[in-house]
Each structure stands twice: as structure tokens, then as C-alpha cells.
Amino acid sequence: MPEVRANGIRLYYEEHGSGTPILAMHGSGSSALMWAAAVEPLSRLGRLILYDRRGHTRSEEPDPFTAMTRDEEADDAAALLDALDAAPAVAIGRSRGAELALVLAHRRPDYVRAVAALEPGLFYLDPEAKAWEDELNARVRAAPADKVGETLIEEAVGAGTWASLPAEVREMFTANGPAILAQIEGERADLDEEALAAISQPTLLVSSEESPEEFRRVTDRLAALLPNAEELRVAGGHIIDPAHPDIRRFVERFAA
Numbered sequence: 001m002p003e004v005r006a007n008g009i010r011l012y013y014e015e016h017g018s019g020t021p022i023l024a025m026h027g028s029g030s031s032a033l034m035w036a037a038a039v040e041p042l043s044r045l046g047r048l049i050l051y052d053r054r055g056h057t058r059s060e061e062p063d064p065f066t067a068m069t070r071d072e073e074a075d076d077a078a079a080l081l082d083a084l085d086a087a088p089a090v091a092i093g094r095s096r097g098a099e100l101a102l103v104l105a106h107r108r109p110d111y112v113r114a115v116a117a118l119e120p121g122l123f124y125l126d127p128e129a130k131a132w133e134d135e136l137n138a139r140v141r142a143a144p145a146d147k148v149g150e151t152l153i154e155e156a157v158g159a160g161t162w163a164s165l166p167a168e169v170r171e172m173f174t175a176n177g178p179a180i181l182a183q184i185e186g187e188r189a190d191l192d193e194e195a196l197a198a199i200s201q202p203t204l205l206v207s208s209e210e211s212p213e214e215f216r217r218v219t220d221r222l223a224a225l226l227p228n229a230e231e232l233r234v235a236g237g238h239i240i241d242p243a244h245p246d247i248r249r250f251v252e253r254f255a256a
Helices: 032-043 070-083 096-107 127-142 145-156 167-175 177-186 193-197 213-225 245-254
Strands: 003-006 009-016 021-025 047-051 089-094 112-118 203-208 229-234
Touching (some): 003 070, 009 032, 021 032, 021 070, 032 047, 032 167, 047 070, 070 096, 089 096, 089 245, 096 112, 112 245, 127 145, 127 177, 127 213, 145 167, 145 177, 167 177, 203 213, 213 229, 229 245
Parallel strands (some): 021 047, 021 089, 089 112, 112 203, 203 229
Antiparallel strands (some): 003 009, 009 047
């Protein structure tokens, strides 16, 4: 199993293809396993690097593991790119991974060529979205330990989604419950409006027609703040396909 020590944490990673690095950053409670269907089309565009974020699935869980911030996780990503001699990369992030891609672009602009951000959850940018997030987090915190992942999916992706997931995916989200809680406890406004306005890398903001409205409110707000952003609306729910044809065309522009 390929691993590197990055920012003091053992991270699982895998590589596919060659050329310009493309860093894939997964969402809350997830892992690189959720990108399996995207590996073949994305690896045709460049050197695709997938990894499990700290405390998720095959990567190390810090001790103690009570909180983790976006800044900390963006530093993990930078250290991974350093270890693999893979900077600068095109960063593709889904949900929490999209937030981390933006933080990485701000903290280490020389490490990021462009960002494809698939429904980042920077809810603090919009009062209504923040109120929705606060209610979501309260429900997740109140859930039994073995129901944290299920509660997150049912609330953020949609009622009935959990039962439709394959058994191995449900097991993954259940096992990653501690990471979900650590993320909630470590959340803060890592990127204020001034910081977002300073992100100059080309950024594709992707939202979905059927996900909760709060995600679209965030992407609309980001589109107004980021100086080099374009928006894309796709069909389906919050778990957006990172190999969607329009996303691939965006990545190809910077991975040639």
C-alpha cells in the first residue's frame, strides 16, 4: 500500500497516468475509493494523484483526533505534493475536498495551477447557508457513534440516499465517523472574503441542480468573490461526478 509521511501524518495515496499532476481531494467521511469510476477518464488528462485525507480509511488517524481544520488539511495536501514532487497541480475537490483545494490555492498559490471545486461547503459565506449547516452539525453531533456517517449523508445528500449506497460505501462512511466529527469540531472561517478575493488561479465552481439549495448559495457567493471563476451547473445531487465532461474539459485546459 503506497504511503508517505506528510505534515506529520501517514497518508495513503495512489497514482495513475502521467504528465501534469492532478490532485483529487475527497469529501467528508469519504476516501479515494469514491473516485474509482473517475480514475480512467481523469488519468488520460495527466498524472492523477488520489489520497485518503487524514483520519480517513487507509490514512493515519492522529492521536488525539478531536479536531482538524481546513488549514491543517491543506498543509497535508501541500506536504503530499512535496513528497511526490508533484507541484504545481490542478486540484479537483468534492465538497470538503473542494474547500481544501481553495485553501491550498490561497496558502500555497505556487502549488496550484487551477481549481475545480465541486460544491464546497463554505457555508459561513451566507447567513442562511450557515444556519442550515449549524442544524446539520447539531444532528450529526447528536447521532450515535455508528450513525454519524449515515446522519451526514441523509442530511447533506438527501433522505433515502443511505439505503441506496453499496454496502462497502456505507461501511466506509460509518468507519470514518470520527473524522466527520473532528472536521465539525475544527471548523472555522479559514478563508474570509479578502482571502478569497486574492485567489487568482482559474477556478471552476460546480453545483448540482438537486443538492440542497445551501450549496448553490455558497457557489454563487464564491463566483462573486473569486476574481477568475466560472460556474457550471450539472444534473444530479451533491455527489458530483469529478469526471463530468465539462469538468474534464476545464482540467484539460491546464493539464495539457
